[in-house]
Amino acid sequence: MADLKMVETAAAKSAAVAAAGTPLLSVENLQAWYGESHILHGISFNVNAGEVVTLLGRNGAGKTTTLKSVMGIIGKRTGSVRFDNQEIIRASSDKIARLGIAICPEERGIFASLDVRENLMLPPVVRSGGLSLDQIFDLFPNLKERLNSQGTKLSGGEQQMLAIARILRTGARFLMLDEPTEGLAPVIIQQIGHTIARLKSEGFTILLVEQNFRFASTVADRYYIVEHGKIIDGFSNSELQANMEKLHTYLGV
Amino acid sequence: MADEFILETHGLTKEFAGFFAVRDVGLKVRRGSIHALIGPNGAGKTTCFNLLTKFLRPSAGQILYKGRDITAMAPADVARLGLVRSFQISAVFPHLTALENVRVALQRQHGHSFDFWRSKTVLDRFNGRARELLDDVGLSEFADTQAVEMPYGRKRALEIATTLALDPEMMLLDEPMAGMGHEDIDKIAALIKRISAKYTILMVEHNLSVVAHLSDVITVLTRGHVLAEGNYADLTKDERVKEAYLGAGHG
Amino acid sequence: AQDKTVKVGALSDQSGLYSDLGGPGSTLAAQMAVEDSGLTGKGWKIDVISADHLNKPDVGANIARQWFDVDKVDIIVDVPNSGVALAVSNIVKEKNGIFIDSGAGTSDLTNAQCTPNTIHWTYDTYMLAHGTGSALTKNGGDTWFFLTADYAFGAALERDTTTAVLAAGGKVLGGIKHPLNTSDFSSFLLQAQASKAKVVGLANAGGDTTNAIKQAAEFGLTQGGQKMAALLLFISDVHALGLNTAQGLNFTETFYWDMNDQTRAFSKRFQERMKNHTMPTMVHAGVYSSLLHYFKALEALGGNPHDGAKVVAKMKEMPTDDPLFGKGSIEPNGRKIHPAYLFEVKTPSESKGPWDYYKLLATIPADEAFTPLDKSTCSLLKK
Amino acid sequence: MTVTTDNIIPVAARTVRDEMIAFGIMTVLLLIVPFTGIYPFFVMQALCFALLACAFNLLIGYGGLLSFGHAMFLGTAGYVSGHALKVWGLPPELGIVVGTLAAAGLAVITGLIAIRRQGIYFAMITLALSQLLYFIYLQTPFTHGEDGIQGIPQGYMFGFLNLSNPTVLYYVVLAGFLLGFLLIFRTINSPFGEVLKSIRENEPRAISLGYKTDHYKLLAFILSGTLAGFAGALKVFVAQNASLTDVHWTMSGEIVLMTLVGGLGTIFGPVVGAFVIIAMEQYLAGFGQWVTVIQGVVFVICVLAFRRGIVGEVAHFFRLSL
Amino acid sequence: MQALYAQLLVGLINGSFYALLSLGLAVIFGMLNIINFAHGALYMMGAFCAYFLLNLANIGYWPALIIAPVAVGIFGMILERTLLRWLTGLDHLYGLLLTFGLALIIQGIFQNYFGSSGLPYSIPDALKGGANLGFMYLPIYRGWVVVFSLVVCLLTWYLIERTRLGAYLRAATENPTLVRAFGINVPRMITLTYGLGVGLAALAGVLSAPINQVRPQMGADLIIVVFAVVVIGGMGSIMGSIITGFALGVIEGLTKYFYPEASNTVVFVLMVLVLLVKPTGLTGRAN
Ligand SMILES: Nc1ncnc2c1ncn2[C@@H]1O[C@H](COP(=O)(O)OP(=O)(O)OP(=O)(O)O)[C@@H](O)[C@H]1O
Ligand SMILES: Nc1ncnc2c1ncn2[C@@H]1O[C@H](COP(=O)(O)OP(=O)(O)OP(=O)(O)O)[C@@H](O)[C@H]1O
Ligand SMILES: [Mg+2]
């Protein structure tokens, strides 16, 4: 359990970082429940426009739940989630999506009744500026080859690629990727790393959840540590070395 | 020969409507070894597993397990011969407790499965063994929790415990570490190492440090066929493997 | 036996297929019979209760059993649906109650399965088949083709009608067995058309009959000179079909509201009190007149002996005479006999107002309309 | 821990003790019925349907297989028993055996076809098979079409129990019901029951553990069909007739309704449900036309508001395992 | 031989009702994951609606062809909003049970107010009469039914399979939460889809009013057959249910000619056979 002091310093730090720009997403005292079990106990963090921020934490800490709460797909949630200066804690997920937030879920969410092309084309374009199909096939050549297979007939890794690819098309500026490297071959992981870097350079903002710390460290600007439904620490990439010790205790890296 | 290699395939091929997911694969798994199957996404690893455990019917080729041709067998029969798999997307019985999950597997081993006239209290004698297995994978505190309510990584561990309960001669593990935190990975890796003394293990894994650390032999698959085979050190020097799988960062 | 309390149970299909021909109308008819009997003025206490048998024989049997055991019912009336009627008849015999069936068609009630406690009042399959079969053949419809519902009831109707047609010198050119609850008859109608028979006989019931009639009009069978003969049809069905569709249809009934002053008077009163102001069917009429006869028998006995067989014997002994069916009698096997009428449905131009539907083609005298006693297989007759 | 209700039936951790107490209470209540003045035929009828619903529940509640054709077992056993008693003149006990065996045979045949498919397809296949059978029974002579087999003699069971005596009949039916109920209860809490549950939860996983799941499903189907047939054979003595309504698909729907009202996947739910529905049919008979509407409303309310059914809600409220 | 042609044609006519009804069922099943047991009752409502329009408002067949499906469709949407909505995410079973209950209620109410023998409705004047085709007398109305339902079926198919809507709907069946998170208003889409499926049923009802007696029970037995059609065609497969609908009409027609006693059972026999050989139905997607 994080003691109070730690939380305070963490919050102070993140506030300091946030001050550098206007936060695109700011989450404050977010609480969330699955049925009657209380999962998030007051999450607070910010993501600035153009940043890559990574949530780290043990299995079951509440990282996925945080992303889902921002997306509006957790039944009961309280607190404040502001995106682009708009309060969205009460909004329905289709509205949130239309504001330009897109999620690549942990379980991938490939549709069995749709073929690969349909899966890819499924999310409606919410604004211009998304990747074109050619750009996508450049990134993930596997997909082009299997375009007419049934979505869930793809290999595990191919499904992961598809899940990422389809939200790149939509033009959403704020992407939430839940463990995008899970089950991917090292070559592809490198590719995804490049993709994230490129997206960032093109002005996308990315909120990442990762178990693969090594990978995260190659792309992230800042880190937050989630434990037992709270943010217990946060630091930027430059402070990484200094925090390795702590990271070890948090994550066992 | 049957003694040395517990599992052999010859010319194993699987075609999906003109697309060859697995092509002419000859695999030899040595008894008592940890054998890793790696390869880029879509290389056909899971398909191989499905063929070996008969969840898919091969288009061509032959599968020998303990010297016996199992090419035409039903999946449940293969499992009964001691060749048991785990799934890439975690497979547990969601509304049973962890203990019950493991017990279902023990029960198959030790009979009574068709006894509808007997009280299930006869199954209580499996509880001890089930708890031991849960201990082994670090799930003792979850024994009475329903599987749905367990975090993802724990479900993977539970799946391994359930598989172990069958006391299989050979286990096929499909990405056992996927989605796990570092601590869990270490735990499961240690577990696999420990059980490998007794069982033969064929596993698919993308986590290279795990592969490096655990496996005796590695087969690299690309586009459905075998690209290379050898130990970790040799393979990381192989240019073709680097290009197809490891990427630029390695070597 | 000076007990003057009576309990009448109207057991019917209140919500299903037969609810229009029996159902709430039968309960009303029973109440009207109580009122018109004048017994209440003479110190009798008569109650009418009703229930829905849902067309399930076991539900019907249970209700009947419970009525006798718990509610002390003396007599059960109506009970459309042959399966339920036979089940009820068995219970009534076991409990020594009285059962006057008006709604069901099966002639088994007065043959193989007759009991000393059961009277079959209004109509039965034999009478329908013979009435329509012989009268129509004699009127010139001497070649027949059957559309028969493929189950016991349909087969019995077809068999009896065939006998009657042949006896009257006609010929049967062919027939088709169609499954129960067929919504589309066009295939069968085409075959009927191709047979060139003068009469197409519908040996079926309910929705099967009305759909067949409607589609026959569509396929122009009647315009082509063929006659449609429905072997079982009620005025409620004709009303539902509308004259446009039903015109020219032939069938037999034992009651029509517009026969004489008495039937008209009863029917007008009935219509006023019915929920949706329909005219009585022959089943309703049967419930009414059978109860009147029952009350007469009770009065003759001087009280209610609560002994079904005894009252039924009394009823059989007395000749019947009531405003709706006229003079008649009850045979030893429980069969009530009265005249039957072959009707044809009027064309819209012939009809002079609402419910003016039928014209009378022939009257079949009482002694010819029903199974002759020497042909009845009822065990009560073999003494 | 609360269980989310997104699965058909949450498998609560059961304690057999609650169930035993409830069973005791139920048995005592049923034993004293003849002394209470409650009309015994109503209870007998309800007991037959209760057994039927329990048999059905075994399949859906514990095997996850929704049969929409269970009436075929009820009706088949009814017809065969009825025929055996009336035409062949068999004694009651043999009549029951013959009817039950006929249902068991039917369950083997239909089971072999039906269990090859899951979920909604399973429901549809069972529905189709029972419709087939309905049309066959409608047309074969021995069932006497819509008239049904009537006036089936009750006779003397084992040569000395006079089944025409309502009290004797009541206890015979009760004994039959308890026998069937206990068998189902035992099956659910047996090693076989455990395997069945795991198959319902995740079939591929069960296969990969070496279970030939089809065999288990088939056995469950046969058990369920046989017991449903047993209920049908008992019912012949109560109703003294066998008719088409027992094979019609609406009867299958009614079985589902009973189980749902009482509580899917609860041991006592189907019993309570059967009593409620039969009571409705019996006592609402006076409401005439509105019976079907009321039934429909009950259906809708149950699905929307009391998904756990009567017993399920009570058990949930008091945190009991029933 | 001529008689055979006649039977084939008649079968096709019948098939158009199966096609329309099974199409509606398939749309609803495919998209909402609900086995709509109330379909028969809604079909019946369509026919009754036509009757009311004629007898209460003096609105004839042609306007009824549009008004009735819309009205019943709206009624369906209300049902979806108020009742079915609560079942999202639950097992199929609950949808089946709820709609079964609804069917009982709707049928019961109509039965109470309009009796069981039904009400008359005649063929519109423009379509009265028939044509002698040489091998058979074809009522013009029947010809109209085939053509019209074929057009409606194809339009529906196009709407669902050839526009984005279809993909949305199919995806929403599998994982509504995620589809919503992509920015699609899933609840509204589902309501409209249910309305569409129900509207198709009502349309079939209006079409059948002049040929079948308008009775409360008219849908009850038909629905079971239509279920079989949908299952044979492959649940949720739009084209499958259209083709199977027509094909089964023809097969049934032939059975009526060669062995009429079996014409009610043939569809169930076929269904069992098809499911044994091809579990997902003739054109069903594997899942
Ligand atoms: N559907 C659910 N119902 C109930 N509890 C749930 C549900 N999903 C997750 N939980 C619980 O919520 C907690 C947080 O889960 P979450 O998925 O957010 O963790 P996570 O940090 O993403 O973990 P992981 O790294 O394993 O993905 C865990 O304790 C988990 O057991
Ligand atoms: N049932 C199927 N039908 C058609 N194509 C399939 C089917 N199953 C797999 N494939 C294809 O076969 C190829 C091999 O798939 P497989 O799942 O074996 O890959 P993998 O090696 O396990 O990859 P990963 O590491 O991503 O899990 C993939 O391109 C996949 O799209
Ligand atoms: Mg997660």
Ligand SMILES: [Mg+2]
């Ligand atoms: Mg794989």
